[in-house]
Amino acid sequence: GGPEDHAPPQIIGVTPDSGQVNVKPKDVQFRFDEVVSDRPAGAASLDRMFLISPRNGEPRVGWHRSRISVRPERGFRDNTAYRITMLPGIADLRGNVRTDGATLVFSTGSSFPTLGIVGTVFDWAAQAVAKGAYVEAVTKRDTAIVYLSATDTSGQFDLGPLPAGEYTVRALIDQNGNRAFDRNEKWDSVSVTVTSTRPSVELDVIERDSVPPAFSDVTVAD
Numbered sequence: 171g172g173p174e175d176h177a178p179p180q181i182i183g184v185t186p187d188s189g190q191v192n193v194k195p196k197d198v199q200f201r202f203d204e205v206v207s208d209r210p211a212g213a214a215s216l217d218r219m220f221l222i223s224p225r226n227g228e229p230r231v232g233w234h235r236s237r238i239s240v241r242p243e244r245g246f247r248d249n250t251a252y253r254i255t256m257l258p259g260i261a262d263l264r265g266n267v268r269t270d271g272a273t274l275v276f277s278t279g280s281s282f283p284t285l286g287i288v289g290t291v292f293d294w295a296a297q298a299v300a301k302g303a304y305v306e307a308v309t310k311r312d313t314a315i316v317y318l319s320a321t322d323t324s325g326q327f328d329l330g331p332l333p334a335g336e337y338t339v340r341a342l343i344d345q346n347g348n349r350a351f352d353r354n355e356k357w358d359s360v361s362v363t364v365t366s367t368r369p370s371v372e373l374d375v376i377e378r379d380s381v382p383p384a385f386s387d388v389t390v391a392d
Contacts (some may be wrong), residue, residue: 171351175204175262175266175281176184176263176270177372178201178260178261178266178267178268178356179202179204179206179236179260179261179266179268180202180203180261181200181272182202182203182386183199183201184198184199184200184201184202185199185271186274186276187274187276188273188274188275188276189275189276190276190277190283191276191277191279192278192279193242193276193277193278193281194246194278195241195246195276196241197230197241198238198239198240198241198254199237199238199240200237200256200272200286200373201237202236202237202238202260204236204262204263204270205236205262205263206236206238206260206262206263206285207234207260207261207262207263207265209261210259210261211259212258212259213257213259213268213347214347215231216231216233217229217231217258218231218257218347219228219231219238219254219256219259219260219317220254220256220257220258220324221253221257221319221320222240222241222252222253222254223252223253223254223255223316223317223318223319223329224247224252224315224316224317224332224337225242225306225316225318226243226245226246226247227243227350228245229242229243229245230242238252241254243329246278247278248279249262249277249351250277250278250279251275251277251278251279251283251288251332252275252276252278253273253275253319253330253331254273254274254275254278255271255272255318255320256271256272256273257271257320258262258270258271258302262278271322272343273324282331283333284297284331285331285332285333285334285364285366285367286328286329286330286368287307287328287329287330287331287332287337287339287362287364287368287369287370287371288326288327288329288368288369288370289326289339289370289371289373290321290324290325290326290370291303291321291325291327291341291358291372291373291375292325292373292375293343293356293375294374294375294376295341295356295376295377297326298325298326299326300320300321300325300341300343300375301321301322301325302320302354303321303325303327303341303342303344303375304318304320304341304343304344305318305319305320305327305329305339305340305341305342306318306319306322306329306337306339306340307332307337307339307362307374308337308338308340309335309336309337310335310338310356310361310363311335311336316324317329317330317332321341326336327341328369330368332364334366335364335366335382336360336361336362336364337360337362337363338362339373340357340359340376341357341358341359341368341373342355342357343355343356343357343375344357348362352390354377356375356376357375357376357378358374359373360373360374
């Protein structure tokens with residue numbers, strides 16, 4: 171009895187709390203006000219519903235009815251600031267889908283870097299902002315660290331917190347959801363220097379020919 175439930179699941183708590191420092195979590199816990207489905211909308215599995223930045227292997231996501239646990243494949247590093255992003259698409263057992271995501275930040279060290287990279291991704295062919303685009307920033311140094319984000323409904327993204335340095339920022343309309351740059355997918359990249367500000371960038375994704383030239387014929391000139 172009673173009225174039908176048309177409300178998507180709501181987050182009632184997250185552990186650790188966003189903004190905490192000196193935390194050593196085994197995983198991050200998202201708690202909901204009802205049982206959520208282990209089959210999200212628009213993704214093959216719950217693993218594809220979360221971004222852990224900086225990346226340390228693929229996300230490992232556990233379903234516990236009204237609770238979801240998230241951790242990196244190789245664990246949380248010491249003295250590192252993390253941003254955990256839950257993407258839109260979490261649903262309840264009645265098929266009510268969350269159209270917004272959630273983000274929390276915490277540090278396993280004593281402080282947070284104050285820098286980041288913000289920007290907008292445009293779909294050049296469609297002449298529209300690209301919502302839900304996959305974005306990464308890769309450090310230009312011997313040991314590359316990859317920071318992850320995704321665009322919201324207005325095509326905007328926020329990468330960080332991250333330290334000062336040289337980065338390559340790449341955006342991708344990830345059609346198959348594998349978070350890799352595949353042939354026939356739209357992408358763009360730009361070099362960014364982060365010093366004492368949060369630089370803003372624009373990426374115009376379009377399908378690019380990434381296949382090197384091949385011999386079609388060889389003849390001997392007389």
